[in-house]
Amino acid sequence: MPTLPLSPGSTIGILGGGQLGRMLSQAASRLGFDVVILDPEENSPAGRVSRGQIVAEYDDPTALTVLGRVCDVVTFEFENVPAASIERLAEAGALVAPGPTALAVAQDRVDEKTFLNAVGATTVDFVAVDTLDDLTAAIQHLGTPSLLKTRREGYDGKGQVWIRDAAEAEAAFEAIAGRPAILEARAAFTRELSIIAARSQSGEIAVYPLGENTHTKGVLKTTLAPAVTDAATDARAREIAEAILDGLDYVGVLGVELFDIPGQDGQAGGLLVNEIAPRVHNTGHWTQDGCGCDQFEQHIRAITGWPLGATAAHARVEMTNLLGDEIDQWTNLSAEPDVRLHLYGKTEARPGRKMAHVNRVRSLA
């Protein structure tokens, strides 16, 4: 295992060569690190701005051994990394961050919600579903509407189906191909917030201000940050983030999606955790133009054993994703003085594909 903190000139490996890997690589190079990407797609967005790329599958044993040997620390831009891949990287001598526990928890929605509730980060009620009978019983327990999701994989609204009536159980179970699943009660939330937080190798924690998110067809469209909130909500969100980070003995940046539940009928409202992502997160892109140390540099600082950077906002930022052919808006956007462009270098603008984001920067006041 390498000695921490890692010196500039050390090499960081990243599994995944998409836009998150690209922005992590750019942040790492600002701090003087070299970066090697592992991604099966040649000339990936991240590979193009890095020292090198190994073109191979994420479970290719030889590729993982090579990556583990040339890198001092290895991290990833997505959570569905096979546990065996992590083991092989560690065997080859690389530090891996975040660690296998955080990944395992985040890969299974039942394990994730069980963990969250155990550390006091409350979620909606849920029931594990393995069979159609389980599902029928779960619907009776949680009522409708309720949301059926596969336990593993699925993102941006994929692998999930709303059940509005008990009679839809069979169709819903078929829609997810009968895979191991979770049924979640519906949260009566008014808005989705998210909080980005980091924990260092020494257990230091840094938390960014809350962002407020909007979605289109299940895909994040905008984040406004710092969100307009009250002090109690800010404090509760920070408490939730800290409980999760400490509970997972986490190292790196983590994103937490929250439901903001209004108080009603004399009952207090509060925050429920929707899900966590053990990585830099789309709802944290605003930090690039709103904070002294953005989430990408923060992740690199955390995994290399550096002290964490400043998270206070110096501007109010509206982040907007450009999906598919919305990328064609670059000509107009490039002429707007308050817009900061972040393009991912993807050649093919498939419908719904995340091609870029822009941060509109305004004064905090």
Add this chain to the structure above:
Amino acid sequence: MPTLPLSPGSTIGILGGGQLGRMLSQAASRLGFDVVILDPEENSPAGRVSRGQIVAEYDDPTALTVLGRVCDVVTFEFENVPAASIERLAEAGALVAPGPTALAVAQDRVDEKTFLNAVGATTVDFVAVDTLDDLTAAIQHLGTPSLLKTRREGYDGKGQVWIRDAAEAEAAFEAIAGRPAILEARAAFTRELSIIAARSQSGEIAVYPLGENTHTKGVLKTTLAPAVTDAATDARAREIAEAILDGLDYVGVLGVELFDIPGQDGQAGGLLVNEIAPRVHNTGHWTQDGCGCDQFEQHIRAITGWPLGATAAHARVEMTNLLGDEIDQWTNLSAEPDVRLHLYGKTEARPGRKMAHVNRVRSLA
């Protein structure tokens, strides 16, 4: 010649793989461009964060032809680019920016000062020196102390010698090996300022606030920006920058070093131009953490035919170069919340070598 503005996905070539090329490449990739570096040193700082690097000399005809063919536009991080290299790039089909006129003027100190005075950007008095007799006559004309510099090449105080007495003429001429030279009168300045400005393919001009510079042993040590100045000085500096940019029909970012001359004995003071650099400039590094669009993105915008970005300062920044083993300060600097680190990925910390810079960010008020 390519159609402007260049679309994201286009390829930008950069002659020179040092820190300026590196930061240009990082800015270009944020806008979705691919970058190819030409530099004789393998794995150069810029090559490591770019799509590719051609390892060859700057006058290698084959390398230049290849670079000109794969790139839509080619630029450079230093001014001593051979004119024949520029021609070859253009023949291979690439747009080259800034153009050959700007480079030719900046490569010869006599031509540079002649041009500057012609467009109203006043310099110190000077005399061209080809022989020892010329030098003796020049010293008589300009008095001592005066500064003897080679006409071509030399930077960071190299290739120049102060003459404090007429008797030192012969030794000084030998010190510069009798090369074609220029003798410059001494400027009675109180401080060095610099201004970074850009001109787009369509002739649009954007100017950053002035910076105030300090040097150690002829090498830039700090820039404080925006500098504390009066409105007349700001206006005059902007006027000078515009005259130079328009006079050269310039495309890209240009740095102008200025002497701030105090008024005395009833005579008005003013600004004299020390020298110009037809490229991004060390005294503009503060813009990375002080302005919406930094000098690197601005240069990329200018040469690709994009509209120019916002140049107003949103923070006061003190930029400090880390030279040689000062890079070892990274451990302390990484823990300072107001410090933004920019490391160049150089492996060998030779004495005086520019290894990194830091921007200390403070509020404008």
